[in-house]
Amino acid sequence: VVDPAGFIVTNAHVVARASRIMITLPGGRELEGELLSLLADEDLALVKVEPASPLPALRLAAPGDVYMGETCIALGNPFGLENTVTRGVVSARG
Secondary structure, three states, X not given: OOEXXXXXXXOHHHHXXXXXXXXXXXXXXXXXXXXXXXXXXXXXXXXXXXXXXXXXXXXXXXXXXXXXXXXXXXXXOHHHOOOEEEEEEOOOOO
């Protein structure tokens, strides 16, 4: 969640061919999401949910705050798998 109003950034490959997008929030609450934008080359997608109240949101790093060689992680729940974590290394910028 990148905005309390319900904007969520995820990987494009997770939602690209989805017929339905369900977002599971901490505590188990589920909301149906709408795909707003998909950038296949960047593997990014923007999904919107309609929460009853503002959601806790993550602040994304500014471009100047990210350096090559730093560790990055992705947390998620793709394809019904629970509590997945992917770790990587920033190999390039721009």
